[in-house]
Amino acid sequence: MLGYFIFFSLVGLALGRLIAAQKTVFLSIIGISIIWSLISAPIWGLAAFGEMFFGYMIAVIFLKK
Numbered sequence: 001m002l003g004y005f006i007f008f009s010l011v012g013l014a015l016g017r018l019i020a021a022q023k024t025v026f027l028s029i030i031g032i033s034i035i036w037s038l039i040s041a042p043i044w045g046l047a048a049f050g051e052m053f054f055g056y057m058i059a060v061i062f063l064k065k
Contacts, residue, residue: 004044004047004048004051005051008048008051008052008055009051009052009054009055009058010055011032011052011055012029012051012052012053012054012055012056012057012058012059013055013056013058013059013063014055015028015029015052015055015056015059016055016056016057016058016059016060016063016064017059017063025056029049029052029053029056030049032048032052033045033046033048033049033052036048
């Protein structure tokens, strides 16, 4: 479980650092979450969304200049 948290947080962090447009990042996070929910289970897609959003917020708050 901790591995998935770290993985999806790093994905969100990478999306926040690599993609400038917020709308594109948000749609990417939603798309990845939907795909993950289809592969695993709907609750894990929701968890992945929260973890990626957490990583994205870290990128926005602490790493953007």
